[in-house]
Amino acid sequence: MSRIQVITIVINCVFIGYIARLITKGKLREEYAIVWCICTVILVVFSFWTKGLNLMSKIFGVFDPPNLVFTAFIFLILIYLLHLSVVSSKSQHSITRLTQEMALLKEKIKKTEDKDQPF
């Protein structure tokens, strides 16, 4: 086992442990954690299975194996970023609705209070 393999495996384990901790503490929702877990699992698999990368690049017809890594991960990251934009748009929409509803309710409460206590 080469040195870089050991380093990768250790880092992956720490990473998975950290994600698990975040989920148990309720700081990370499971749906977002899935992507991170899958990524780490893939990394772990390839750090054990060193010939796998060469095999994969042959299957995909990529000349230089590292290029496959970069392409695959950039693609994954892009997809994930898109997903995050969707999530943030959704929460922005919710915030808008909440704020509007709150303003309307505040007005309603004020109106009722004024009616109850005529000065």
Next chain:
Amino acid sequence: MTKILIIIPCYNEGNSLPLILEQLLHLKLPAHYKMEIAVVNDCSKDDTKWVAGLYPVILLDLLVNLGIGGAVQTGFLYARDNGFDLACQIDGDGQHPPWELLKLLEFYDQTKTNVIIGSRFLDEGGFKSSFARRLGIRYFHRLNQLLTGGNIYDSTSGFRLFDKTGIALVAEKYPDEFPEPASLVLFSKYGLSVKEVPVIMSERLAGKSSIRNFVSVYYCIKVTISMLFIFIRKA
């Protein structure tokens, strides 16, 4: 009796608000109209909220800054939930002289159009805005013609009168950031009738337009995208 709600979206308009409210409250509407004023305070950093509290108006106070679209929509929601027959947006910066409202109402009485837009370009006189801005307005005019088949010149005008059908639609869906041109596509999509009435607008009393220099390029792109997507979205 026709109930009409005046919606004034405000972001840091504490300086110009008193004059507009003063003018509005002294405005003589035809006898069958009953007017109420809703000031929407879009999380202003100045004393807008306090100023509005001095007048007999409905104050809708937003805790988070939503931008013009979200602010105006709050007013529409209020109008819908409280059974108003008409709602009119008047900007808080004094660009829309309140007495011009009478022209919109007169036109409404004659035609019962769903959405009536006060336009700067159908008549002579008044404040006409800069060259670049006019260029942008012409661009949106063309784009609107293409997407809606309608012929609205002043698609960026926020001075608009909605009837009940219009209120129901915009309370439900309204573009958030630069809503005026994009909402025209929405109206045509839902089959509302839209007409323009010439009005005379004045220069803003205080504050700055939300659309300036390098923001304007972003504005054009964003509005174009939002118009195209409202156009292809299913009604």
